[in-house]
Amino acid sequence: MKKKYLFKVIDLSVLALVVVLMFLYLFRVLGFSDNTHSKAVFQQLYDLPENIVDVAWLGPSSVQEYIIPSQIYEYTGITVYPLALGSVPFDSTELLIKEMEKTQDPKVYLIDIRDLAFSSLSDPSIRRVTDNMAMSENRTAMIDQLTSDWQEFLPVSKFNKLDYYFSFPKYHSRWQELEKADFVDDDEVYLGYWIGKEVRVFDKDEVLARMDAEEVEIPAENLVFLNRFLDFCDSFGKRVVFTHTPHCLDEEKFGQYNLIMRLIRERGYEVWDMNESVDEIGLDYQTDFQGPLHTNVWGSKKVTDYVSRCLVNFFHLPNHRGDPEYADYEEYVTRFNRALDEYELTQITDFETYLEKLVSMKEGCNIYIATYGIQGYGLSNQHASTLKQLGLNQVDALTQPEYRSYAAIISDGNVLHEKLGEGTSDTVIETYVDNTKVSLSSANWKGFYGCSIRLGVTERSQKENGFNIVVTDKETGEIIDTVAFDTKDEACTCIRFVTFEN
Amino acid sequence: MTITSLNFFIFLILCVTVYYILPKSFQWVELLLFSLVFYYFAATPLTFGYVALSSFMAWGVTNGMERDRKKGAKASDMKAWKILMVISFIINICLWFRLKGRAFLSSTLWGINQIFPSVKTVELPEIVAALGMSYYTLQIISYTLDCYWENAKPQKNPLKLLLFSCFFPQMITGPISRYDQLQSLYEKHSCSYKNLAHGVQRILWGLFKKIVIAEKCGVIVDAIWADFTLYRGAYIWIAFLLYPIQLYSDFSGCMDIVIGVAELFDIKLVENFKNPFFSQTSQEFWQRWHITLGTWAKDYILYPVLKSKGLQSLNKKLKQKCGKKAAKIITTALGMAVLWFVLGVWHGAFKHIIGVSLWYWIILMLEDIFKPYSEKINKKFGFKTDEFGWKFFRAARTYLTYSFGIVFFRAKDVPQAFRFLKELFLSFTKSRWNPWVLFDGSILNLGITYKELNVIFIAILALLAVGVLREKYGYARNWLDTQPVLFRRTIYLALLFAVVILGAYGPGYQSSAFIYGQF
Known part of the structure; x- marks a missing residue:
């Protein structure tokens, strides 16, 4: 009887454990999700070793999309962590500092003022914080604060606390929208930063002229939140500096920021107005913004470079490079640089530059090349020389204006296959690379199919004249780029007609 | 507090826990108290007075009759009790009419007005009715008549009789239990794994029917019924054929939850459905639909x-x-x-x-x-x-x-029903002939996605499969109990996660009340 009872208890415990584990997984997959990578911002902070962050930078996307912490670390050895989320309400700042203080002990806090000129509280802006924070008293306090702070400022109370404590009921119906990103770790975030790729053009003079705008009132709730936060800073005991990152907003907003900065300065705090330093930063308003609110990766690199110099000059923080305790930051330097390389590769349209980039990032990549037609009109000796740096030895023959087929596979910097067609014959390579079946075919002018690079069952090449190149990540197999340079023509025109979703 | 809400399940867990912790002789008292609490949260608390009034009248009449019967009263002496019994029925029915008959009276007057225009229609003021009034009124009448016909012994304790009338799981949509069928309310029950497991299984199946099938079918049916000048032809047939499934899943789903909840207390409620859509005749249908x-x-x-x-x-x-x-x-x-x-x-x-x-x-x-x-x-x-x-x-x-x-x-009213039927019969005419909407994606205009359509289709197949098993084994779980434990558990986990993931619930989602909850 006792045995039977024991067996039942064990049986039920196992069942309960399975159910709990399944639910935990479900909560993770079907939880809050958006394209601002807020989950990773918290997760990467929690994953860092304790007490390694020198500077914490809090704010909305005006921090998240401006500052590349791995680059600051690479340049200065200073560890910065931007605990910044899209449209994060300013009144969450104090509790976010407490969250940061749980595992880190930053010497300096930078607080961006961007959100103070905006008056809105949306469900996603709350959830980016509350749904991603670890379960704790602080999270409960954050839910309480964000749902109650705004009660007196909103016409109708639309936020129910209970919905934020248990967010699953709201998001369970997301099962229809699930995609790969919901099941795997977010690897597009580098210490809170993610690469912004869009480009929007602004008139620099016009934007900068708005800086002298008259002060404009800010939303009443933000004034309350600002004063409350400044009171907190008075008793906090750590150095707090406010920042105003560059933007292209309208005159009214500039007027509001002018007021905010004056109020903060009157309370004895520094404000770092980077809009005043855009020349020093080197921001190009033709290429460096992705919208009025955010810089793109090129702009972010410049802002980050400027910030790095300021951190060294103003705060005298130590250089941690080479210290094994900071291996995480070292890893993010490698990861971010790699991601940037991959992104830059997809933007290059000059053949020689492209080949040089390939040479610099050949490790960790699989490169597939198949040609079609005569290459010699466009393929110069210089090109051939750079191709040789990839380990390709038979490319000299292609510089002649003759019909020759050619295909090659380079994996992790090593040439696995290189085949030059005899006379006017076609070239075919069929093999396995990293357990994936690969078929390359290259044809001369007689070849009916032109050229082909088939990975698995899918055609990945542009199937164009000249050099067709497909670059994939060796580890994940994901396509980094697929391009053709028309070396049948002297101009070596770059062709990216087809892009592939991984 | 609806019986598909998180609040209800928290309330239920608390109720079950206290039920089995308490000394067994107090179990019925606990059920009564929790029924009162349920009433307080799920309805207007004051309307509980109606249930109490009905129960105490029935208690007085039936015990009075029994006392005189024991004294050997003659038939002529019993007449007074018979009159009192009829008066109690009249009071019950009048109460029901006053509180629930508003729609009936105004719609009936409208109907008469269509034939005799001199009869004027009236809009009667809405009065808050007691929760489950239509169900407990019938229970009380049946109890009184059973005692009068000497088919049942009167309940001596008025509070126990009150529990019979207001046992909380059956306050939403019944079932309409007879007094002798609910004797287990007053019995002493021990906590058993089997009861708890069966109760939870039944609740899960009920939730699946209600918040997966009925709610998703409801989206389609409601959209078509909202405007059948816009949705014609094939759409009308979709609504026509889908609504019975929606209604069945809704009503029988609620019954499954109610019966499952009662099972947690080791109380067996009578079944209200037995595969009605397997019926060969309409007569058989009514023996399988809303049986009680x-x-x-x-x-x-x-x-x-x-x-x-x-x-x-x-x-x-x-x-x-x-x-x-x-x-x-x-x-x-x-x-x-x-x-x-x-x-x-x-x-x-x-x-x-x-x-x-x-x-x-x-x-x-x-x-x-x-x-x-x-x-x-x-x-x-x-x-x-x-x-x-x-x-x-x-x-x-x-x-x-x-x-x-x-x-x-x-239908909202009779004219709307006739308009619908007219559209149904005219759907094969040239101006309404549109079977392609079933294939060209137009159906997605009804507020549902392809993925949800697939869910509906699979869920209805599951409903059918369980129906077949029920026909063969009495209950589908009788068959499932004979299967290997791993398979059984997989099925129940699949059911649990189907409800949790596919169910229509959560903030921003207004779950429609149970269709039969209005009675």
């Missing part, structure tokens, strides 16, 4: 009416004039007319008298009249009535008959 209401109506309306002196003497006269068969048909028709009229009134609107009552009265009478002829035809032509094809045809016919009747149930 049908049984109640038969026991307390049809049989007393058929046994009444007036109808007995009419039967005699008709036998002499028209023969035995015709007399039986006519008297049964009259009895059934009374039964269906009362059921129509109980459902609370004129449209129910037309749609449910009149329609089914005609159908059932026709079935009765033509039954011998159809049997003869089957025999003559050698139709194999045991074959699947034949059974399927008859089940489909019963389904269509039901679908037709409940157009009135779904």
Whole structure:
């Protein structure tokens, strides 16, 4: 009887454990999700070793999309962590500092003022914080604060606390929208930063002229939140500096920021107005913004470079490079640089530059090349020389204006296959690379199919004249780029007609 | 607090925990207290007075009768109690009419106004009715009559009788239990794994029916019913054929939850559904659909009416004039007319008298009249009535008959029902012919995605599979209990996660109340 009872208890415990584990997984997959990578911002902070962050930078996307912490670390050895989320309400700042203080002990806090000129509280802006924070008293306090702070400022109370404590009921119906990103770790975030790729053009003079705008009132709730936060800073005991990152907003907003900065300065705090330093930063308003609110990766690199110099000059923080305790930051330097390389590769349209980039990032990549037609009109000796740096030895023959087929596979910097067609014959390579079946075919002018690079069952090449190149990540197999340079023509025109979703 | 809400399940866990912790002799007291708490949160607390009034009247009348009976009172002395009993019924019915009959009165007046325009229609003020009033009123009447007919012994403790009337799981949509069927309320129960497991399984299955099938079907049906000048032709047929499934999943899903909740306390409630869409005839359908209401109506309306002196003497006269068969048909028709009229009134609107009552009265009478002829035809032509094809045809016919009747149930009023039926019959005309909407993606305009359509399709298949198992094994779980533990657990986990993931619930989602919760 006792045995039977024991067996039942064990049986039920196992069942309960399975159910709990399944639910935990479900909560993770079907939880809050958006394209601002807020989950990773918290997760990467929690994953860092304790007490390694020198500077914490809090704010909305005006921090998240401006500052590349791995680059600051690479340049200065200073560890910065931007605990910044899209449209994060300013009144969450104090509790976010407490969250940061749980595992880190930053010497300096930078607080961006961007959100103070905006008056809105949306469900996603709350959830980016509350749904991603670890379960704790602080999270409960954050839910309480964000749902109650705004009660007196909103016409109708639309936020129910209970919905934020248990967010699953709201998001369970997301099962229809699930995609790969919901099941795997977010690897597009580098210490809170993610690469912004869009480009929007602004008139620099016009934007900068708005800086002298008259002060404009800010939303009443933000004034309350600002004063409350400044009171907190008075008793906090750590150095707090406010920042105003560059933007292209309208005159009214500039007027509001002018007021905010004056109020903060009157309370004895520094404000770092980077809009005043855009020349020093080197921001190009033709290429460096992705919208009025955010810089793109090129702009972010410049802002980050400027910030790095300021951190060294103003705060005298130590250089941690080479210290094994900071291996995480070292890893993010490698990861971010790699991601940037991959992104830059997809933007290059000059053949020689492209080949040089390939040479610099050949490790960790699989490169597939198949040609079609005569290459010699466009393929110069210089090109051939750079191709040789990839380990390709038979490319000299292609510089002649003759019909020759050619295909090659380079994996992790090593040439696995290189085949030059005899006379006017076609070239075919069929093999396995990293357990994936690969078929390359290259044809001369007689070849009916032109050229082909088939990975698995899918055609990945542009199937164009000249050099067709497909670059994939060796580890994940994901396509980094697929391009053709028309070396049948002297101009070596770059062709990216087809892009592939991984 | 609805019985699909998180609050209800927290309340339930608390109630079950306290129930098994308490000494067994207090278990019924705990159920009564928790029923009061449920009433407080789920309804207007003051309306609980109506339940209490009904229960205490029944307690007084039945115990008074019993006391005099024990004293050996004569039949003439019992007359006073009989009058009091009738008065208590009248009070109950008047209370019900005052609180729930508003829609019935105004819609009936509207109906009369259509025939006699001199009769004016009125809009009556809305009064908050007691939760589950239609259900407990019938329970109290049946209890009183059972005691009067000496089929049951009166309950001495008025609070125990109150528990019989307001046991919280059955306050939303029944079932309408007879007093002798709920004796387990007062028994002492031990906590057992089997009861808890069976209860949870049943609740899960009920939730699956309600928040996965019924709610998703409801999106389609509601969209079409909202504007059938916009949605015509094939759309009308979709709504026509899907609504019975929605209604069944909704109502029987609620019953599964209610029965499952009661099982957690080791209390067995009577079943209210038994695969109604497997019925071969409409008569059989009503023995499988809302069983407790049908049984109640038969026991307390049809049989007393058929046994009444007036109808007995009419039967005699008709036998002499028209023969035995015709007399039986006519008297049964009259009895059934009374039964269906009362059921129509109980459902609370004129449209129910037309749609449910009149329609089914005609159908059932026709079935009765033509039954011998159809049997003869089957025999003559050698139709194999045991074959699947034949059974399927008859089940489909019963389904269509039901679908037709409940157009009135779904409609806002009688004119809307007729407009719908008109569209249904005209859907094959040139101007409305549009079967391509089933294939070209137009159906997605109804507020549902392809993925959800797939879910509906698979869920209905699951419903069908469970129905087949139920036909064969009594309960699907009887079959499942014979399967290996891993398979069993997988099925239950799949059910749990289907409910959790696919169910329609959560903030921003307004779950419609149970369709039968309105009665």
